[in-house]
Amino acid sequence: MKSFFIGNIEIKTPVIQGGMGVGISLSGLASAVANEGGVGVISCAGLGLLYPKGKGSYPEKCISGLREEIHKARTKTEGIIGVNVMVALSNYADMVRTAIEEKIDVVFSGAGLPLDLPSYLTPESVTKLVPIVSSSRAAKVICDKWQKNYNYLPDAIVVEGPKAGGHLGFKKEQIQDQHYALEALIPEVVM
Numbered sequence: 234m235k236s237f238f239i240g241n242i243e244i245k246t247p248v249i250q251g252g253m254g255v256g257i258s259l260s261g262l263a264s265a266v267a268n269e270g271g272v273g274v275i276s277c278a279g280l281g282l283l284y285p286k287g288k289g290s291y292p293e294k295c296i297s298g299l300r301e302e303i304h305k306a307r308t309k310t311e312g313i314i315g316v317n318v319m320v321a322l323s324n325y326a327d328m329v330r331t332a333i334e335e336k337i338d339v340v341f342s343g344a345g346l347p348l349d350l351p352s353y354l355t356p357e358s359v360t361k362l363v364p365i366v367s368s369s370r371a372a373k374v375i376c377d378k379w380q381k382n383y384n385y386l387p388d389a390i391v392v393e394g395p396k397a398g399g400h401l402g403f404k405k406e407q408i409q410d411q412h413y414a415l416e417a418l419i420p421e422v423v424m
């Protein structure tokens with residue numbers, strides 16, 4: 234299998250593991266995938282629920298939980314680790330900021346349009362930003378906004394069709410419709 238790049242990061246095994254909350258894709262799964270040369274992804278969804286004994290409020294537990302999962306993953310792998318932050322999360326900003334502060338390799342963000350994602354980067358940031366989309370229209374809106382407001386373009390784009398187990402808003406009848414198949418969506422997004 235051919236490797237590919239997210240920005241300047243080479244993914245030797247061309248697999249990006251989907252972020253899965255709540256508590257399904259944490260440091261264990263993410264580091265195992267990264268150790269095989271793919272991108273292992275920690276999901277931010279509901280992290281505070283998994284660290285109930287942590288100090289502070291629910292949002293504070295989510296922040297410390299994310300830091301802990303990233304640190305744990307780093308002890309288990311030197312491979313590529315990403316964090317999945319859904320735009321729909323009430324603590325989206327906290328999670329993106331924390332992942333970037335922890336110098337995570339990649340932030341993946343979908344379940345909404347991550348229109349302000351580059352605003353969380355600082356001059357010291359090393360993190361790559363990758364939106365998750367299910368249409369070329371969404372990809373274009375994101376690219377146009379990022380370019381105009383932040384002079385930044387996505388380091389890669391994840392495209393998910395109606396057969397993905399994600400948060401995509403397809404209708405039931407579109408699942409078998411060839412117009413919405415990945416084979417149709419990907420070339421549209423690339424153009």
Ligand SMILES: Cc1cc2nc3c(=O)[nH]c(=O)nc-3n(C[C@H](O)[C@H](O)[C@H](O)COP(=O)(O)O)c2cc1C
Binds near residue numbers: 250254277399
């Ligand atoms: C149990 C489960 C939990 C998921 N949680 C998230 C999540 O927290 N954030 C997200 O963006 N996608 C989530 N997804 C979607 C996956 O990341 C992935 O994009 C989707 O399953 C498509 O990959 P597939 O075609 O291999 O199923 C979840 C999927 C599953 C099955």
